[in-house]
Amino acid sequence: MKAEQISVFIENKSGRLAEVTRILGDADINIRALSLADTSDFGILRLIVNDREKAKAVLKEKGFTVTKTEVVAVEVPDRPGGLYQILRKLDSETINVEYMYAFVERCGENAVIIFRFDETDKAIKILMDSGFNVLEGEQLYGM
Amino acid sequence: MYYNEEFETLPRPALEALQLKRLKNTLEKVYKNVPFYKGSLDKAGITPDGIKSLDDLKNLPFTYKQDMRDSYPYALFAVPMEEIVRIHASSGTTGKPTVVGYTRKDIDAWSELMARSFVAAGVHKGDIIHNAYGYGLFTGGLGAHYGAERLGASVIPMSGGNTKRQIMIMQDFGSTVLTCTPSYSLFMAEAAREEGVDFRDLSLHVGIFGAEPWSETMRNEIEAKLNLCAIDIYGLSEIMGPGVAIECREAKKGLHIWEDHFIPEIIDPESGEPLPAGEKGELVITTIAKEGIPLIRYRTRDITSITYEPCLCGRTHARIARMSGRSDDMLIIRGINVFPSQIESIIMGIEGVEPHYLLIADRKENLDTLEVQVEVDEKLFSDEVKHLQNLSQTIEKRIKDILGITCKARLVEPRTIARSEGKAKRVIDNRKIV
Numbered sequence: 001m002k003a004e005q006i007s008v009f010i011e012n013k014s015g016r017l018a019e020v021t022r023i024l025g026d027a028d029i030n031i032r033a034l035s036l037a038d039t040s041d042f043g044i045l046r047l048i049v050n051d052r053e054k055a056k057a058v059l060k061e062k063g064f065t066v067t068k069t070e071v072v073a074v075e076v077p078d079r080p081g082g083l084y085q086i087l088r089k090l091d092s093e094t095i096n097v098e099y100m101y102a103f104v105e106r107c108g109e110n111a112v113i114i115f116r117f118d119e120t121d122k123a124i125k126i127l128m129d130s131g132f133n134v135l136e137g138e139q140l141y142g143m
Numbered sequence: 144m145y146y147n148e149e150f151e152t153l154p155r156p157a158l159e160a161l162q163l164k165r166l167k168n169t170l171e172k173v174y175k176n177v178p179f180y181k182g183s184l185d186k187a188g189i190t191p192d193g194i195k196s197l198d199d200l201k202n203l204p205f206t207y208k209q210d211m212r213d214s215y216p217y218a219l220f221a222v223p224m225e226e227i228v229r230i231h232a233s234s235g236t237t238g239k240p241t242v243v244g245y246t247r248k249d250i251d252a253w254s255e256l257m258a259r260s261f262v263a264a265g266v267h268k269g270d271i272i273h274n275a276y277g278y279g280l281f282t283g284g285l286g287a288h289y290g291a292e293r294l295g296a297s298v299i300p301m302s303g304g305n306t307k308r309q310i311m312i313m314q315d316f317g318s319t320v321l322t323c324t325p326s327y328s329l330f331m332a333e334a335a336r337e338e339g340v341d342f343r344d345l346s347l348h349v350g351i352f353g354a355e356p357w358s359e360t361m362r363n364e365i366e367a368k369l370n371l372c373a374i375d376i377y378g379l380s381e382i383m384g385p386g387v388a389i390e391c392r393e394a395k396k397g398l399h400i401w402e403d404h405f406i407p408e409i410i411d412p413e414s415g416e417p418l419p420a421g422e423k424g425e426l427v428i429t430t431i432a433k434e435g436i437p438l439i440r441y442r443t444r445d446i447t448s449i450t451y452e453p454c455l456c457g458r459t460h461a462r463i464a465r466m467s468g469r470s471d472d473m474l475i476i477r478g479i480n481v482f483p484s485q486i487e488s489i490i491m492g493i494e495g496v497e498p499h500y501l502l503i504a505d506r507k508e509n510l511d512t513l514e515v516q517v518e519v520d521e522k523l524f525s526d527e528v529k530h531l532q533n534l535s536q537t538i539e540k541r542i543k544d545i546l547g548i549t550c551k552a553r554l555v556e557p558r559t560i561a562r563s564e565g566k567a568k569r570v571i572d573n574r575k576i577v
């Protein structure tokens with residue numbers, strides 16, 4: 001029920017972000033979703049890609065620091081208030097959301113949101129028990 | 144004008160005879176009382192009575208900073224603790240300082256040499272001395288303080304910090320002499336400007352600046368901005384503290400090192416061979432009057448040259464040229480000594496891994512800055528911004544707590560810090576001491 005996200009450390013120097021996307025492009029890797037967290041000194045680029053192992057390998061080879069993180073992909077009704085329902089549920093169970101971002105593709109009628117939780121397993125259980133659909137990693141990468 | 148005319152103008156033959164007598168005396172004391180020196184002298188096959196002339200000095204073994212660290216805290220002391228009336232320390236690697244101890248006679252001698260230094264700089268007993276060197280384990284504050292009191296001047300024990308208040312006190316108390324680091328003096332000039340205070344309206348006529356190297360260009364800037372005569376002073380806690388050597392106001396061409404207390408040598412830092420007068424090399428100092436912690440041929444790692452030419456001030460003690468740098472990696476940031484290895488052990492203490500780091504020293508708006516770059520490898524990298532920020536902050540806080548320096552920690556991508564086959568270049572010093 002967990003999905004693997006690739007995180008890349010990026011210095012706040014011009015061209016670094018472009019370099020990452022160039023490397024992935026050259027290796028024929030498709031980015032499915034991404035988010036960029038930034039501070040004044042550095043950024044963390046978070047990616048859902050179709051081939052995680054390859055992405056990690058080519059980035060590391062070019063000198064980037066890369067790590068894998070467990071995230072949860074949840075289907076969200078694609079209408080106003082859809083996201084609120086999920087967050088309300090998580091709040092009531094005091095699950096903390098570290099960050100989240102949206103997926104490129106829709107899953108049928110629904111949007112897909114990528115979440116990073118402080119308690120991943122607990123969050124998954126609560127979401128599923130409440131009737132929300134949590135996507136498998138494999139479903140995600142190929143979407 | 145001299146504080147101690149007889150000794151300051153002692154003719155060279157008499158001065159050298161005195162040096163030999165005191166050197167022999169010191170060797171006997173350390174051989175008898177300091178196991179480290181008995182060991183190193185035995186190893187070199189030298190006995191104290193084997194020294195017949197000053198020429199034999201070069202046969203004695205060196206004392207290194209590492210020897211002092213290895214003797215932490217008191218193993219190099221040549222007298223029992225009951226006779227030690229003051230303890231000072233400087234920062235050292237792994238957070239442990241280099242410790243020095245003073246007997247009553249040592250404090251007396253230090254006060255005398257500092258008083259001589261004040262007078263050589265043009266200070267007299269009617270002066271009001273604004274002492275902004277740090278008070279505490281650091282020798283700067285108390286060294287200048289005791290010298291000022293010995294001279295009979297009125298000393299204001301300001302220490303560092305609280306700059307706006309210092310400007311107010313300078314105005315209201317009518318300070319006539321300023322003692323602090325050269326970069327702090329420019330910081331004060333800036334603070335005064337912000338307060339709308341003109342140094343030409345203050346009563347300062349001389350400043351005695353040391354604890355870090357500073358250029359002629361900086362001297363000109365200080366003299367212009369602070370409207371005083373800027374004098375260079377040299378010292379190090381291992382040898383005594385401030386007052387080991389002083390520029391004379393009359394000539395301002397080199398710093399007289401008090402040769403009735405210290406024998407200076409210049410050596411090639413690689414080979415250890417003595418160099419002739421006029422040639423640049425590493426300054427080595429032998430103390431010949433200290434009781435608490437006498438040192439034989441201590442390697443200061445400061446680069447300078449020496450001259451025995453007569454000086455127009457009339458003092459017969461040799462002069463060392465203004466310091467042009469260090470023979471090791473040590474940085475001096477706002478008067479505080481920083482070794483790259485200290486930073487390394489602090490960083491390693493946080494992470495438990497061996498990160499690649501780089502220190503970049505710079506000067507922004509007249510104050511030293513230090514940037515500590517750390518490569519983010521996989522062991523350090525966290526997916527969450529707050530963890531990385533926490534890492535930066537922890538580095539900065541730990542360095543502040545242990546070394547007393549405010550630095551900026553910057554996380555960089557791996558392999559952006561240059562590797563080398565030999566000793567890794569850990570330090571980039573962008574400040575130019577011309």
